[in-house]
Amino acid sequence: xxxxxxxxxxxxxxxxxxxxxxxxxxxxxxxxxxxxxxxxxxxxxxxxxxxxxxxxxxxxxxxxxxxxxxxxxxxxxxxxxxxxxxxxxxxxxxxxxxxxxxxxxxxxxxxxxxxxxxxxxxxxxxxxxxxxxxxxxxxxxxxxxxxxxxxxxxxxxxxxxxxxxxxxxxxxxxxxxxxxxxxxxxxxxxxxxxxxxxxxxxxxxxxxxxxxxxxxxxxxxxxxxxxxxxxxxxxxxxxxxxxxxxxxxxxxxxxxxxxxxxxxxxxxxxxxxxxxxxxxxxxxxxxxxxxxxxxxxxxxxxxxxxxxxxxxxxxxxxxxxxxxxxxxxxxxxxxxxxxxxxxxxxxxxxxxxxxxxxxxxxxxxxxxxxxxxxxxxxxxxxxxxxxxxxxxxxxx
Amino acid sequence: xxxxxxxxxxxxxxxxxxxxxxxxxxxxxxxxxxxxxxxxxxxxxxxxxxxxxxxxxxxxxxxxxxxxxxxxxxxxxxxxxxxxxxxxxxxxxxxxxxxxxxxxxxxxxxxxxxxxxxxxxxxxxxxxxxxxxxxxxxxxxxxxxxxxxxxxxxxxxxxxxxxxxxxxxxxxxxxxxxxxxxxxxxxxxxxxxxxxxxxxxxxxxxxxxxxxxxxxxxxxxxxxxxxxxxxxxxxxxxxxxxxxxxxxxxxxxxxxxxxxxxxxxxxxxxxxxxxxxxxxxxxxxxxxxxxxxxxxxxxxxxxxxxxxxxxxxxxxxxxxxxxxxxxxxxxxxxxxxxxxxxxxxxxxxxxxxxxxxxxxxxxxxxxxxxxxxxxxxxxxxxxxxxxxxxxxxxxxxxxxxxxxxxxxxxxxxxxxxxxxxxxxxxxxxxxxxxxxxxxxxxxxxxxxxxxxxxxxxxxxxxxxxxxxxxxxxxxxxxxxxxxxxxxxxxxxxxxxxxxxxxxxxxxxxxxxxxxxxxxxxxxxxxxxxxxxxxxxxxxxxxxxxxxxxxxxxxxxxxxxxxxxxx
Numbered sequence: 001x002x003x004x005x006x007x008x009x010x011x012x013x014x015x016x017x018x019x020x021x022x023x024x025x026x027x028x029x030x031x032x033x034x035x036x037x038x039x040x041x042x043x044x045x046x047x048x049x050x051x052x053x054x055x056x057x058x059x060x061x062x063x064x065x066x067x068x069x070x071x072x073x074x075x076x077x078x079x080x081x082x083x084x085x086x087x088x089x090x091x092x093x094x095x096x097x098x099x100x101x102x103x104x105x106x107x108x109x110x111x112x113x114x115x116x117x118x119x120x121x122x123x124x125x126x127x128x129x130x131x132x133x134x135x136x137x138x139x140x141x142x143x144x145x146x147x148x149x150x151x152x153x154x155x156x157x158x159x160x161x162x163x164x165x166x167x168x169x170x171x172x173x174x175x176x177x178x179x180x181x182x183x184x185x186x187x188x189x190x191x192x193x194x195x196x197x198x199x200x201x202x203x204x205x206x207x208x209x210x211x212x213x214x215x216x217x218x219x220x221x222x223x224x225x226x227x228x229x230x231x232x233x234x235x236x237x238x239x240x241x242x243x244x245x246x247x248x249x250x251x252x253x254x255x256x257x258x259x260x261x262x263x264x265x266x267x268x269x270x271x272x273x274x275x276x277x278x279x280x281x282x283x284x285x286x287x288x289x290x291x292x293x294x295x296x297x298x299x300x301x302x303x304x305x306x307x308x309x310x311x312x313x314x315x316x317x318x319x320x321x322x323x324x325x326x327x328x329x330x331x332x333x334x335x336x337x338x339x340x341x342x343x344x345x346x347x348x349x350x351x352x353x354x355x356x357x358x359x360x361x362x363x364x365x366x367x368x369x370x371x372x373x374x375x376x377x378x379x380x381x382x383x384x385x386x387x388x389x390x391x392x393x394x395x396x
Numbered sequence: 397x398x399x400x401x402x403x404x405x406x407x408x409x410x411x412x413x414x415x416x417x418x419x420x421x422x423x424x425x426x427x428x429x430x431x432x433x434x435x436x437x438x439x440x441x442x443x444x445x446x447x448x449x450x451x452x453x454x455x456x457x458x459x460x461x462x463x464x465x466x467x468x469x470x471x472x473x474x475x476x477x478x479x480x481x482x483x484x485x486x487x488x489x490x491x492x493x494x495x496x497x498x499x500x501x502x503x504x505x506x507x508x509x510x511x512x513x514x515x516x517x518x519x520x521x522x523x524x525x526x527x528x529x530x531x532x533x534x535x536x537x538x539x540x541x542x543x544x545x546x547x548x549x550x551x552x553x554x555x556x557x558x559x560x561x562x563x564x565x566x567x568x569x570x571x572x573x574x575x576x577x578x579x580x581x582x583x584x585x586x587x588x589x590x591x592x593x594x595x596x597x598x599x600x601x602x603x604x605x606x607x608x609x610x611x612x613x614x615x616x617x618x619x620x621x622x623x624x625x626x627x628x629x630x631x632x633x634x635x636x637x638x639x640x641x642x643x644x645x646x647x648x649x650x651x652x653x654x655x656x657x658x659x660x661x662x663x664x665x666x667x668x669x670x671x672x673x674x675x676x677x678x679x680x681x682x683x684x685x686x687x688x689x690x691x692x693x694x695x696x697x698x699x700x701x702x703x704x705x706x707x708x709x710x711x712x713x714x715x716x717x718x719x720x721x722x723x724x725x726x727x728x729x730x731x732x733x734x735x736x737x738x739x740x741x742x743x744x745x746x747x748x749x750x751x752x753x754x755x756x757x758x759x760x761x762x763x764x765x766x767x768x769x770x771x772x773x774x775x776x777x778x779x780x781x782x783x784x785x786x787x788x789x790x791x792x793x794x795x796x797x798x799x800x801x802x803x804x805x806x807x808x809x810x811x812x813x814x815x816x817x818x819x820x821x822x823x824x825x826x827x828x829x830x831x832x833x834x835x836x837x838x839x840x841x842x843x844x845x846x847x848x849x850x851x852x853x854x855x856x857x858x859x860x861x862x863x864x865x866x867x868x869x870x871x872x873x874x875x876x877x878x879x880x881x882x883x884x885x886x887x888x889x890x891x892x893x894x895x896x897x898x899x900x901x902x903x904x905x906x907x908x909x910x911x912x913x914x915x916x917x918x919x920x921x922x923x924x925x926x927x928x929x930x931x932x933x934x935x936x937x938x939x940x941x942x943x944x945x946x947x948x949x950x951x952x953x954x955x956x957x958x959x960x961x962x
Contacts, residue, residue: 034814124869135765138758139780142840145795146787148805152798161803209457216453221446228454230950235465237946239898241915242935245922246468249475249932269464272457330788333900337922350790354797354905363798366791373786377779380786 007118009110014058017108018051024103025050028096050100058108070101087169146370153178153363160360178364188361191349198260198345199328202267206324209268210275211317215309217276218283229276236273243270244337251338258340266334271324278323282316282387315387319380326376469939476932479710482702485528486515490706498700498724508699509682510647513550514616517640520547521623534927535712535721536701542692549689554639556680557646564671565664568642575633577661578606578617587633597625600632609648609657616644646672646679700724713933737917737934744914747832748896754836755843755892756885763847763884767854778848785841793902796834800825800906826908834906835896842895843888846953850884883953890949894942914938 026047033042057069074097081093106112116125156175157163165173182188213232217225235243247266248257256262286309294304310317332347339348346365353362429438483490488511496504519525529543561568568574575584580601590597600621607614620641621632649672654665671677686693704724705712712722719735720727729735762781766774784792799805802821810816824830854877862872900915907916914934921931 031813035812037814039814127869131761131765135761138762139777141758141837142784143780145792145799145837146784149791149795149798159803160798160801161805162808205460209460213454213457216450219446219450221443222450222454223447226950228458230946231466232457232461234946235461237894237942237949238469239894239900239915239938239942241898241900241918242469242472242939242942243465245918245931245935246470246472247464248922249928250468250471253471265464269461272461326786326788330790332790333919336919347788347790350794351901351905354790354794362794366788366794369788369791373788373791374783377782377786381779381782 007113007116009114011058011063012108012110014055014108017058017104018054020107021054021100021104022047022051024100053100054104054108057104063105063109066105070098070105073097073101088167149363149366150370153360153367155360155363158360160363178359178361181359181361182364182368185361187344188346188349188365191344191346194343195329195346198263198267198343199325202264202271202328203321203325205264205268206271206275207317207321210272210320210324211279211313214276214279214283215305218280218286232276233273235270240270240331240333244334247334248337257338258343260343262338263335263343263345266338267328267331268324270331270334271327274323274327275317275320278320279313279316282313286312312390313387315383315390319383319387322376322380326373472932473936473939475929476713476936477709477711478929479705479712480708481528481531482705483708485519485524486512486702486706488512489515489702493699493703493706496699496703498696498703501696503683503694503696504699506681506683509686509693512546513553513643513682513685514640516543516546517550517554517638518619518623520550521638522627530926532701532705534716534930535705536698538692539698539701542690542698545690546686546693549685551639552688553680553682553685554643556678557642558639560671560678561642561645561668564667567661567664568668569636571632571634571636573661573664574617574637574641575621577603577659577665578614579603579621579632584633587631590631597629597631600625603659606659609652609654610645611648612644613641613648616641649673650679713929714937716930717933717937737914740912740914740917741937744897747828747835747911747913748893750832751835751839751896752843752889752893754832755840756889758836759840759843759847759888760881760885763844763851764881766844766848767851768856781841781844784837785845789838789901792838793834793905796830796837796902796906797825800830800833825906826911828907828911830906830908831903831911831913834902835899838902839892839895842891846887846891847881847884850887851881854880887949887953890945890952894945894949897945898938898942 026043029042029044029046029049030039031042032046033039036042053073057065061069074094077093077095077097077100078090079093081089081091081096083089084093112129113120113125116128120128151166152160152162154174154176155163155166156173156177163173167173216222217229222228243266247262251257251262251266256265290308290312291304294308295301299307330347332345332351335343335345335348336351339345346369350362350365353359426434426436429435431438489508492508492511493504496508516525519528525543525547526540529540532543533540558569575587579587580603583598583601586598587600600618602614602618617637620637624630624632624635645668649669654669657665683694692698704722710722711727715722715727717737719730719738721730766777766781769777797804801807802823802825804825806824807816807821811818811821816822824833858876858880859872862876863869867875897913898915899913900919903911903913904916904919907913915938918931918934918938921927921934
């Protein structure tokens with residue numbers, strides 16, 4: 001918030017430090033205690049232990065001994081954890097030791113105020129950190145489900161859940177068998193192949209038509225612009241199930257159901273709103289005098305487009321294309337309706353797998369997809385920054 | 397330097413000067429462009445060219461979207477009212493039913509049964525009677541089996557006559573005598589000479605005059621012959637007619653006189669006429685024939701349903717979609733225990749609201765934090781929001797399946813912590829809770845991103861000003877910051893609500909039976925129960941709700957302000 005303001009930090013009274021630590025220890029002890037059968041005992045022992053540690057660290061050893069104390073606590077945690085529950089206990093214990101070592105000094109030395117403005121009342125400080133903890137919890141909610149499937153995909157068993165071997169970090173509990181299945185089972189490989197055959201073609205259609213239309217839409221005098229925009233964006237707004245129902249009825253009349261081109265056309269139209277939105281957003285900052293200058297120097301419209309306009313809006317076009325690609329690559333409802341046995345895509349395979357026979361190969365597929373989406377996210381982010389830099393909207 | 401070329405008065409080509417001078421000469425005239433045309437017209441022309449160019453760029457995509465997307469939606473809307481199956485399958489019956497008063501309480505007259513006999517005979521040859529049966533079964537259960545039986549049973553009615561004519565003369569059950577009796581001699585010759593290599597068969601033609609003598613028979617035989625040629629690719633010269641034709645023959649012979657007939661096979665026909673005139677000739681009324689097929693054919697109620705659904709367009713599907721039914725006395729609410737869709741719509745709306753609300757609750761703090769952090773930290777944390785946004789929907793749904801199931805991660809942790817007994821694991825999946833949690837997670841980025849883009853435009857100085865004027869933290873937030881962030885909440889809420897109301901995949905996988913949405917029912921009708929009209933009607937209602945929200949979104953936020961990925 002305000003790094004310029006230096007809030008003086010001072011050692012807190014031992015009563016405060018011990019009190020806070022006792023509360024934190026009690027909270028941790030509650031969980032360990034219930035796991036052992038008695039929550040109350042856990043609270044008492046945890047609170048007493050932490051309060052005692054706080055007194056020892058603050059009063060007897062002081063700030064000078066901070067490093068040894070913190071290492072000592074980690075060692076203590078590791079040892080206690082190992083005795084209690086082997087490897088997982090060791091890791092948990094180490095983490096506990098590290099956290100409480102840091103926490104004692106953070107509270108005891110009043111370091112928590114360093115980044116805050118000096119005039120905040122204790123209540124405001126408390127709220128500040130409570131808010132951070134709440135936000136942290138929401139971030140955990142956002143990210144945990146995605147992270148959880150990654151270790152599970154290395155499960156040696158055909159289970160969707162952590163086995164005791166996995167929790168013991170026993171190498172026998174882990175294997176690459178689901179990845180092997182994913183890469184060798186013809187059901188999965190043909191699904192991947194279909195997805196890779198459909199998505200790029202659909203993307204190509206939506207990007208080429210979408211970019212042209214976005215350029216047309218960004219001109220100043222377009223009759224019925226609002227209505228046209230509403231129609232072009234509608235595939236994103238209309239629920240997929242309705243689009244799929246309508247397409248199923250209509251495409252069956254013209255013989256496109258169960259064909260490759262039926263799915264490609266459907267996916268292309270579903271990707272168009274994303275292309276339109278990203279490319280028009282890029283064109284908002286486009287300096288029109290550049291094309292005029294090019295035309296002035298004798299370039300024909302096609303040359304102007306490819307030599308002047310296209311390079312500048314390319315980042316927007318590519319990220320629109322990535323959106324369109326992921327839309328097609330991730331789409332399942334339309335494929336369920338329009339597809340056939342030979343046209344099963346990866347999402348279809350995952351969907352039917354989830355609905356009928358649960359095989360952890362889905363988790364291997366999911367992990368690979370997460371890796372792909374991280375790659376896509378990174379490229380879109382880089383492209384966005386590059387586009388802003390090209391258009392001079394932000395420095396660097 | 398007084399070169400002629402540089403002297404303004406001596407240049408012959410158009411220069412800006414010419415226009416100026418022309419303007420000078422006619423002080424009151426219009427302003428002229430360089431080429432001498434009035435400036436206004438010239439500008440208009442340029443503008444028109446610009447408009448046309450823009451439209452030419454948009455046109456291909458617009459056309460593409462109209463054909464691949466808008467037309468299918470239109471088709472669905474059409475299907476929600478379309479009901480041509482009854483009149484297509486039973487054209488004679490629907491025409492005959494026109495004059496029958498369905499409220500009289502009497503059965504339809506014999507003509508209706510006669511028409512139904514011919515219609516169903518043809519329909520069962522075409523194998524479409526069961527489709528009509530299942531269509532009408534949506535309106536009145538039991539009609540499916542009634543039509544199925546009729547498909548098998550109409551032949552029995554015809555056999556009564558076929559057998560008697562056959563006993564009289566074997567030729568009545570032969571292909572060639574019939575063809576000679578009914579067919580045009582030229583056609584018979586052409587058909588006889590026809591071979592596979594000649595392409596399509598010569599289309600059957602009635603012999604001149606036969607339609608006057610035997611109107612019904614001619615009609616029935618023509619239908620039969622055309623059917624053999626077109627559907628089966630068989631020659632009518634080699635196929636014995638259906639017993640429907642014999643039934644028609646009986647009717648003609650009973651009604652008219654063939655004494656004056658002297659065409660081919662006249663003897664055969666006169667003998668048959670004599671047989672029919674004989675009191676010993678066995679007949680069966682169509683009504684009794686249908687009674688033998690199935691008692692249900694004599695139920696006034698069923699005939700009322702057929703008459704009710706005989707028009708080409710119906711509001712019946714929409715009535716079903718809102719738990720009502722079309723009856724001869726108007727539209728009525730279905731009995732309590734058959735109601736389903738209103739409750740499903742209510743549940744969809746309710747759960748979408750809960751999901752929207754939880755997204756606001758979880759999204760607001762995050763958007764606030766991100767917009768108030770220094771941009772380097774905010775960008776880093778933004779990745780945590782964008783990663784779920786970019787991750788495949790199915791990955792996230794399977795992740796929630798892994799998390800929530802009874803042997804899943806959350807239950808495991810709770811059991812390990814001793815908060816839940818091992819035999820009392822929480823049921824968090826295949827119910828509303830599972831759907832709400834998973835969908836909140838999936839739609840949360842759609843709430844955070846618009847909120848964030850609004851919140852990052854709120855100047856910090858307003859908050860500081862409020863505080864320096866003595867407002868407490870809460871007052872500052874509630875009176876100064878929050879009102880300015882409301883547009884973000886509005887944008888995010890409408891987006892999330894629109895997306896959640898039509899969700900299919902996630903409820904299907906984690907929703908069980910109590911957590912499903914209206915979309916799941918639509919998919920069920922498309923793929924399992926095959927009641928496409930009802931699916932289209934449900935889809936139309938859902939579409940209207942979404943379009944109203946879309947319109948509201950456009951008014952409040954503007955569709956061109958939709959942002960993706962921050």
